[in-house]
Amino acid sequence: SAVxxxxxxxxxCQRGTSLTIQCQVDSQxxxxxWYRQQPGQSLTLIATANQGSEATYExxxxxxxxxxxxxxxxxxxxxVSNMSPEDSSxxxxxxxxxxxxNIQYFGAGTRLxxx
Amino acid sequence: xxxxxxxxxxxxIQEGENATMNCSYKTSINNLQWYRQNSGxxxxxxxxxxxxxxxxxxxxxxxxxxxxxxxxxxxxTASRAADTASYFCxxxxxxxxxxxxxxxxxxxxxxx
Numbered sequence: 001s002a003v004x005x006x007x008x009x010x011x012x013c014q015r016g017t018s019l020t021i022q023c024q025v026d027s028q029x030x031x032x033x034w035y036r037q038q039p040g041q042s043l044t045l046i047a048t049a050n051q052g053s054e055a056t057y058e059x060x061x062x063x064x065x066x067x068x069x070x071x072x073x074x075x076x077x078x079x080v081s082n083m084s085p086e087d088s089s090x091x092x093x094x095x096x097x098x099x100x101x102n103i104q105y106f107g108a109g110t111r112l113x114x115x
Numbered sequence: 116x117x118x119x120x121x122x123x124x125x126x127x128i129q130e131g132e133n134a135t136m137n138c139s140y141k142t143s144i145n146n147l148q149w150y151r152q153n154s155g156x157x158x159x160x161x162x163x164x165x166x167x168x169x170x171x172x173x174x175x176x177x178x179x180x181x182x183x184x185x186x187x188x189x190x191x192t193a194s195r196a197a198d199t200a201s202y203f204c205x206x207x208x209x210x211x212x213x214x215x216x217x218x219x220x221x222x223x224x225x226x227x
Contacts, residue, residue, distance in 0.1 A: 092158065104148065
């Protein structure tokens with residue numbers, strides 16, 4: 001299994017500001033992902049965080065709004081830029097890989113409220 | 116777009132009863148996974164079933180998979196108040212280790 005530490009667990013932010021969310025894994029993993037869960041909704045993939053290269057974004061998500069870094073195989077960050085109330089969601093990172101027997105493990109999530 | 120659709124969207128039962136949740140998906144899969152989420156927190160992995168498996172058990176959980184119907188079910192037996200949560204199925208759209216596509220989820224409420 002994998003233990004994922006995600007920070008912060010929650011935050012309240014002002015419109016127009018940015019927040020960086022950190023995801024730290026206790027072992028090297030092949031795949032890392034970022035998801036968004038809007039209030040009362042299911043999870044939607046934002047992007048795949050690629051180690052050493054630019055993230056791969058899903059339709060509807062762009063790098064300028066959600067820049068992602070992945071400097072190594074155990075760490076990634078997601079920044080929510082120029083926030084608006086519509087960005088209020090839970091943001092979750094997850095990890096997967098053959099070494100995890102293809103089970104995808106999730107962090108505890110970051111609950112973001114934008115005023 | 117959502118891969119799966121859970122049915123029912125909400126389920127209320129008494130402690131000790133069984134709870135059954137169903138999930139349908141659209142594309143071919145390699146694995147299907149079930150997760151639990153308590154009160155908007157992180158997702159807890161419950162069980163993974165491979166496309167060549169038909170049934171899997173883990174404690175009070177029983178998962179079935181019917182690839183011909185593109186559907187899965189999660190049965191929780193002898194439910195407890197602590198089982199109150201949202202349950203999601205998720206598929207990998209045919210390639211293991213890739214991002215998951217989630218269903219809309221079933222909200223289960225177990226009253227004592």
